[in-house]
Amino acid sequence: MNFSEETKDSIRRFAREQAGRHLSSAELSYFEQLGRKSGQTKEKLLKQMAKFKLTSDQTMEARDDLTLYMSDYVADLMEQGHTEKEALRLAKQALASDSQSDQAADLQDKYMRYYLDRDPAVDETIGLYYAGFLMLGLVLGIVGGIFLALYVFPDRFWPSLIFTSLLGVLAGLACGMLKHASTVSKK
Amino acid sequence: MLSSQAVSGIDNLSEMLKGVLEGMILQIISKEEIYGYEIVKRLNGLGLTGIVEGTVYTVLVRIEKNKLVTITKKPSALGPPRKFYTLNERGREELALFWEKWAFLSERIEYLKQDGSGKNEL
Known part of the structure; x- marks a missing residue:
């Protein structure tokens, strides 16, 4: 026609x-x-x-x-x-x-596929990365704090130790986040 | 066969159809190579007049996206090439699953209708 x-x-x-x-x-x-x-x-x-x-x-x-x-x-x-x-x-x-019903059905479909595709092993791996990096950061922070307190600020032992430990924890958390992002994007 | 008058008198049929339309379309595609609007005509032939045109396209997009069909493009008089669908292996599996679910559901609904209460286990 x-x-x-x-x-x-x-x-x-x-x-x-x-x-x-x-x-x-x-x-x-x-x-x-x-x-x-x-x-x-x-x-x-x-x-x-x-x-x-x-x-x-x-x-x-x-x-x-x-x-x-x-x-x-x-x-x-x-x-x-x-x-x-x-x-x-x-x-x-x-x-x-x-x-709205089309959009809702589409969203429901996407969420369903997202949860069905999730692998518990990946979640466990991400959790272990966070824990590992946090512990590593904390240890390095404490060691750094001891050296800082002994050789640079001998009169401020505890503040130096707490400060570097916090920095270590933050650095560990950041590394965990980067690894998390990398794992998710690879998946 | 159901008459369109009989079907159009039933409210909310489109709501009920949403769950089974994909299976119905897969079944139609399984029989022969067919293009989008021809599927609408087949559904209209079943008496589903006026309620499927808008939704069949969306379902076809989903079926294609989920890779349930093989597509062959053929020239059309209207300009762009026309897509013809045939069911692939994944589509056949999905269709078999649909009919399994349908048998399960229809059996229980029919039992509920006969039994009337649903208190007795099937």
Whole structure:
């Protein structure tokens, strides 16, 4: 069935607006990931660029799909006796993807997949890294504090010890966080 | 076969359909190579008129994203190539699981209907 240019334009515009919403946000977030990983090597950067290109292709493909699907639907409605304008209005109403129930179902799906994919061994490993780094930091802090108190501030033993111990704990916590981030991103 | 008049008289059918629409679509795809809107027509043929057009597209996107189908692109008169779907191995497994769940659920619902109370174990 042939549509007027106005209807074709309207379908194309609708597909451009709505196609991205039908894809999950996870598939559109590679640009953000690219930004976060800016410190990585050129090879890794190129891989991310390839992923971004893929995402872009997916969005284009989704637009084409929605355009065709909507055209079929409009043609079907016209065959049922609706005017072109009315058919277009009904199709837009039916195919808009911004309803709260769609978003809720999508979110539920994402959370379910997230929890199903979680591996208890990874959580245990992360916990052990935190504990290990904290203990290491504390020990190094205490040792550093003793040296500082003995050779630099002999009249302020306890303040020096407490200060360096706190620094050690903080450094351990920071290392734990970095390892946590690295483990999660590898997973 | 159900008539569309009979079905449209039932409220909240779309809510009930949400849980089973994916399985129904997988079943339709399992029979032959088919494109998106043709699936809508098949569902309309079952009497599900007016309640599936909007949701079938979303379900198709999900099915594709979950890699349950193999896609073949063919030229279309409307411009962009048209996607035709066939079920792959993963899709067949998902469909078998759907029918298992359906058998379990329908058996218990039917039992509840006959028994009336649900007090007696099946």
